[in-house]
Amino acid sequence: MIAFELTPVQEELRARVRTVARDVIAPLARELDAAPTPDPRRMPEVLAAHGLTCLLVPEEFGGPGYDNVTAALVLEEIAAACAGAASIVAATMHAMAPLLIAGTNAQRAHYLPLLARGGVAGFALSEPRAGSDAGALATSARPTEGGYILEGQKSFVFNAGVAGFYTVFATSDPRKGKAGINAYLVPGDARGLEVSEVHDKLGLRTSTTGELLLDRVFVAADGLIGHPGTGYLLLTQTLDWGRAFFGAIGVGLARAALEAALAHARRREQFGRPIIKHQGVSFLLADMATRIDAARLLVWRACRLMDREEDFTAASSMAKLFASEAARYVCGNAVLILGREGYVRRNPVEKYYRDAKALEIVEGTSQIQRMIIASQL
Ligand SMILES: Cc1cc2nc3c(=O)[nH]c(=O)nc-3n(C[C@H](O)[C@H](O)[C@H](O)COP(=O)(O)OP(=O)(O)OC[C@H]3O[C@@H](n4cnc5c(N)ncnc54)[C@H](O)[C@@H]3O)c2cc1C
Structure with a gap:
């Protein structure tokens, strides 16, 4: 049903x-x-x-x-x-x-x-040389007495510096490739852990994103998540599942932009009538609304499949791909419909437009989503 x-x-x-x-x-x-x-x-x-x-x-x-x-x-x-x-x-x-x-x-x-209790956490996967190719990690996890020593740099970590803990992916042996990757729990106040840079971002400025330096960070043996060698599987499971949630963020962002564009189009008059009465504007709004509804349905389908523990890999990627591109389309057109008013800092749609771009990159770019979907066809 x-x-x-x-x-x-x-x-x-x-x-x-x-x-x-x-x-x-x-x-x-x-x-x-x-x-x-x-x-x-x-x-x-x-x-x-x-x-x-x-x-x-x-x-x-x-x-x-x-x-x-x-x-x-x-x-x-x-x-x-x-x-x-x-x-x-x-x-x-x-x-x-x-x-x-x-x-x-x-x-x-x-x-x-x-x-x-209200804490936040960070997912530390990307590195200076490992982005879309998430398996190419250089951060090392060397066994030592009672645990592991983690050393390396993690890039663009959301919540860097405010997280109570980080889930850090590192390799025990780069020669093993993906089989050498594991996930470790690192407390936010671990000795040797430092935020070396906070990024001055185009959008999503209300969230912090930073570089994490791990300088011989000791993680006790019970900080390893899962069995040794299963970290790559864990990271793909997490990303497959999590993509739909960035889709949900795209839906909310686009909805806000549509609401602002609609209100403006009803209010603003040009050529003797509200601009919404011009088909060039109303058709744009119709396309924006349609993409938002389609994106929401894709998000809900993916989440429903997750709740039923059915295969959701392609559905989650489709939700993220479509919703992030819809958000960029809707927010861009909201700026257009607001005209010059949408192009100034004090107007919310200017922020929506900047925020939207990040959604096409974070959690795997649009090209990577298409690769995943194609691999599942
Ligand atoms: C705001 C923000 C927050 C983030 N938060 C986190 C976080 O919390 N934790 C974390 O670990 N990471 C985080 N990231 C990093 C994000 O996951 C990466 O930026 C993303 O995976 C892309 O990697 P990259 O930036 O290195 O781009 P690259 O991998 O260098 O890619 C550059 C371009 O090449 C394209 N490309 C690469 N390979 C292929 C291919 N095989 N085929 C076709 N095109 C290809 C890409 O699509 C892209 O257009 C965040 C990024 C942003 C922008």
């Missing part, structure tokens, strides 16, 4: 998050986005105060234990106020996914309550 209805609990949650997003997150987002060096702690604090950093943390560890569809609904609402804020949450979900997939009970009992 195909059902598009939300449960009363989901409806109530969505309404609650929509209010928080509009009244609390959006104003803070405007302030942080305009700051030359935004304070990276402020948005996580607000998200934590409203219980929004731990969407998937199971109830037994103090979280709400939402299913994937419900988490996507929440992310859409946060992103409609600020895609950067939603990225903080999504990145935390990525960092915890390996724990949910392969963590021991002791690891979960130690780290998941941190998130339930």
